[in-house]
Amino acid sequence: MRGRGSLWAWMIFGLGAAYFIVPLIATFEFSIRTKPDMFLAYRQVLADPKFGDGLWYSFIVGVLTIVVSLLIIVPTAYWVRLKVPRLRPIVEFVTLMPFVIPPIILVFGLIRIYSRQPLVLTATDIGSNVLLVAAYVVLSFPYMYRAVDTGLAAIDVRTLTEAAQSLGAGWARIILRLIFPNLRTALISGAFLTLAIVVGEYTIANFLARPAFGPYLSLLGQNQPFQPAAVSLISFGLTWLAMGMITFLGRGARTRVQVAGAR
Amino acid sequence: MASAMTPVSVRDAPPARPARRRPSWSWLGLVPFFLFSIAFMFLPIMFLVVGSFQDSEGQLTLENYADLSTGVIPNAFANSIEISAVTAIGGGLLGFLLAYSVILGGLPRFLRTALMTFSGVASNFAGVPLALAFIFTLGQAAILTAWLKTLGVDLYGSGFSLYTKIGLELVYMYFQFPLMVLIIAPALDGLRREWREAAENVGASSGQYWRHVAIPILMPSLMGAVILLFGNAFGAQATAFQLTGGTLNIVTLVISSQIRGDVQHNPGLGYAIAMGMVVIMAISIALYSVLQRRAERWLR
Numbered sequence: 001m002r003g004r005g006s007l008w009a010w011m012i013f014g015l016g017a018a019y020f021i022v023p024l025i026a027t028f029e030f031s032i033r034t035k036p037d038m039f040l041a042y043r044q045v046l047a048d049p050k051f052g053d054g055l056w057y058s059f060i061v062g063v064l065t066i067v068v069s070l071l072i073i074v075p076t077a078y079w080v081r082l083k084v085p086r087l088r089p090i091v092e093f094v095t096l097m098p099f100v101i102p103p104i105i106l107v108f109g110l111i112r113i114y115s116r117q118p119l120v121l122t123a124t125d126i127g128s129n130v131l132l133v134a135a136y137v138v139l140s141f142p143y144m145y146r147a148v149d150t151g152l153a154a155i156d157v158r159t160l161t162e163a164a165q166s167l168g169a170g171w172a173r174i175i176l177r178l179i180f181p182n183l184r185t186a187l188i189s190g191a192f193l194t195l196a197i198v199v200g201e202y203t204i205a206n207f208l209a210r211p212a213f214g215p216y217l218s219l220l221g222q223n224q225p226f227q228p229a230a231v232s233l234i235s236f237g238l239t240w241l242a243m244g245m246i247t248f249l250g251r252g253a254r255t256r257v258q259v260a261g262a263r
Numbered sequence: 264m265a266s267a268m269t270p271v272s273v274r275d276a277p278p279a280r281p282a283r284r285r286p287s288w289s290w291l292g293l294v295p296f297f298l299f300s301i302a303f304m305f306l307p308i309m310f311l312v313v314g315s316f317q318d319s320e321g322q323l324t325l326e327n328y329a330d331l332s333t334g335v336i337p338n339a340f341a342n343s344i345e346i347s348a349v350t351a352i353g354g355g356l357l358g359f360l361l362a363y364s365v366i367l368g369g370l371p372r373f374l375r376t377a378l379m380t381f382s383g384v385a386s387n388f389a390g391v392p393l394a395l396a397f398i399f400t401l402g403q404a405a406i407l408t409a410w411l412k413t414l415g416v417d418l419y420g421s422g423f424s425l426y427t428k429i430g431l432e433l434v435y436m437y438f439q440f441p442l443m444v445l446i447i448a449p450a451l452d453g454l455r456r457e458w459r460e461a462a463e464n465v466g467a468s469s470g471q472y473w474r475h476v477a478i479p480i481l482m483p484s485l486m487g488a489v490i491l492l493f494g495n496a497f498g499a500q501a502t503a504f505q506l507t508g509g510t511l512n513i514v515t516l517v518i519s520s521q522i523r524g525d526v527q528h529n530p531g532l533g534y535a536i537a538m539g540m541v542v543i544m545a546i547s548i549a550l551y552s553v554l555q556r557r558a559e560r561w562l563r
Binding site for chain 2: 006008009010012013015016019020022023024025026027029030031072073075076079080083084087091094096097098099100101102103104105106107108109110111112113114131134135137138141193196197200201202203207214217218221222228229231232233235236239240242243244246247
């Protein structure tokens with residue numbers, strides 16, 4: 001039976017494939033409607049400094065998010081496993097909170113509390129950037145913690161730690177030289193998922209008035225006919241690239257993190 | 264969200280004589296994590312919680328919650344719940360059938376790989392670019408609309424519009440059913456061949472096997488996944504905003520206008536709406552984790 005498949009299985013697959021592909025084809029068709037130069041929209045987009053700036057800004061924010069998230073989550077997950085397993089339920093609960101708090105609610109609270117004394121962050125660019133990265137770090141908690149924790153379960157944390165300690169390694173060295181390398185696959189998956197999310201994110205970046213890729217594309221979509229189609233396809237390509245890296249680098253991994261939150 | 268197995272922690276050998284109890288400072292290692300979570304998650308949410316019980320003079324009141332039943336708000340909640348439920352069930356069904364067709368339906372192996380990869384991409388292709396892609400597909404001047412018209416199906420002539428509830432549901436489906444594929448595939452993989460063989464040995468037909476063995480085992484996973492899809496659609500804002508320009512009356516867009524501070528100038532009401540949303544999300548996640556625990560009994 002395997003290899004041929006029944007008629008209905010092919011029909012369902014065809015339906016799913018059509019749902020996936022048709023909007024992409026239609027978007028491409030729309031993006032090359034410019035006459036006489038088919039690729040005018042793409043040329044205009046690439047010539048527009050706002051495109052590059054937005055993409056670059058979002059990329060940097062993504063990288064910062066990954067760094068901060070890893071610096072918080074890896075030591076925490078490691079410490080919970082090694083020293084304070086009784087606090088695990090609380091830590092797990094906290095990392096799952098972003099599922100209950102959608103981005104729109106999170107940014108609502110952040111704006112209200114950090115736009116007044118004693119800590120006004122929304123008034124300056126740096127403050128707003130800090131809020132943006134912090135919000136993205138919070139959103140990354142559920143899948144980052146899960147990926148790291150599953151990765152830690154696969155290695156014998158206690159024995160490795162004791163071996164390192166008996167060789168005279170300190171905590172910082174243990175975490176950076178021992179735990180991080182052993183979690184490479186999990187960390188890379190989490191990192192690329194974060195990039196895929198952050199680069200296209202709109203809600204939080206928009207309310208914090210950041211010059212990110214999402215708000216740029218949104219504005220373009222309201223003002224221009226063909227360019228948004230081109231940028232949407234580019235954005236899809238970037239998502240594909242990030243997820244492709246996860247699949248490629250995560251071969252043989254126990255878990256692949258692929259699920260993020262609402263947008 | 265694959266199930267994480269928690270191995271029983273290896274206990275150290277009991278000490279020869281009871282050690283003197285020292286106060287443990289090891290929780291200090293978790294301080295950075297908790298400080299960050301408090302600063303950027305709990306305090307902002309607490310601010311909304313407290314604000315939702317205050318009137319504009321800062322006095323304690325329940326008025327904001329009573330006001331949830333006024334104006335466009337009940338309708339916004341109803342619309343959000345309806346859209347989320349429809350796309351969760353529709354996306355859940357299509358996603359389940361798709362996963363089934365590639366895992367158990369006998370399709371060639373490479374189609375399964377293709378489907379899983381695509382699902383990873385599509386479930387993360389949400390927000391602004393997704394809304395735009397659908398405008399270029401099913402908008403008034405778009406190719407699929409025109410093509411259907413030549414086939415005699417006049418979408419916009421028959422009352423369809425992409426910028427309404429049904430349109431938004433079609434768009435949400437694009438990330439809902441791939442998400443379902445990702446969530447449910449491990450559960451389908453966990454259906455053991457022995458169970459089917461055992462059923463066949465006692466003379467069960469394929470239908471009986473599904474009705475009495477497979478479906479009951481899968482049920483917690485299926486329901487859990489559908490609830491997760493519900494929450495996924497319920498919290499979405501960017502897609503809806505880009506598609507409708509904020510005109511559709513759903514909760515996330517009502518909150519958006521509250522953040523901008525327009526409409527009624529009653530911040531407390533905005534906070535109460537946010538709380539309503541958090542409560543609905545919390546209920547669905549609680550249900551999900553209960554179902555997830557049940558599902559893990561079978562799928563290991």
